[in-house]
Amino acid sequence: MNNIFKATGAVWKALFLRESIVRMFGSRMAWVWLVLEPVANVLWLILIFTVIRVQHVGGIETPLWIASGMLVFMTFRRTVSQVQNGVDANSSLFAYRQVRPADVVLVRSVVEGVTMLLISVAVFAAGAVMGWMAWPASGWNVLEAFTLAWLCALGLGMIFGVLIKLVPEAERIINFIMMPLMMISGVVFPLSLVQPPYLDWLLLNPIAHAIEASRVGFAPYYHSVAGLDLVYAYQCALAMLFLGLALFRRFNQRLVMQ
Secondary structure, X not given: OHHHHHHHHHHHHHHHHHHHHHHHHOOOOHHHHHHHHHHHHHHHHHHHHHHOOOOEEOOEEHHHHHHHHHHHHHHHHHHHHHHHOHHHHOHHHHHOOOOOHHHHHHHHHHHHHHHHHHHHHHHXXXXXXXXXXXXXXXXXXXXXXXXXXXXXXXXHHHHHHHHXXXXXXXXXXXXXXXXXXHHHOOOOOOHHHOOOOHHHHHOOOHHHHHHHHHHHHHOOOOOOOOOOOHHXXXXXXXXXXXXXXXXXXXXXXHHHHO
């Protein structure tokens, strides 16, 4: 049993180093684009809100409201993308008996989660120094919100990864579904403006709860949406994780062979 854990740890360490190098130096200026994408998304939204002269949203400064929502959402979106494409991107590694599809996607999700966390810390720190943002009132609550979004992304990415391998045409449907997700997750507009019963439908999305929780972590006085429920969001995350792992176990052979 001890040997099994050692072998698994060695595989994960090797995969982590490989994925980190590929993400940072896989192409020319790869690390620049890695950082530029989330920063550019935050800045263009801040610019739009500045032009229309919206200085506060829900009782907190607009740059903080935008950055906290966008960075949590991008942690989710980028992790989903890395996980669902993880099997195809590392198919050559399955020639080694010790490497399994689940190992690849788990390590990929960790690399993406750590990367986005570091980028987010840098953005928030720069914003605080420039006077655009405030330091979080509860760093643990903000970290919990990011972790919740990451868990949802890991589970959903695994489900999507298996679905795409079984039905390749499903990738187009998944991409179509992901496009409006930013809008309905409360990144661009506050969900508190939406009235029931439409608000109840939007709150079925666990990412909306994670985004709102991150803003409360920065400013406890933030006017969060009524119905914020982290227990529900965790239940969704665990359900997706369980289903994703079950699918990987059930179709492990097909994931390796295809």
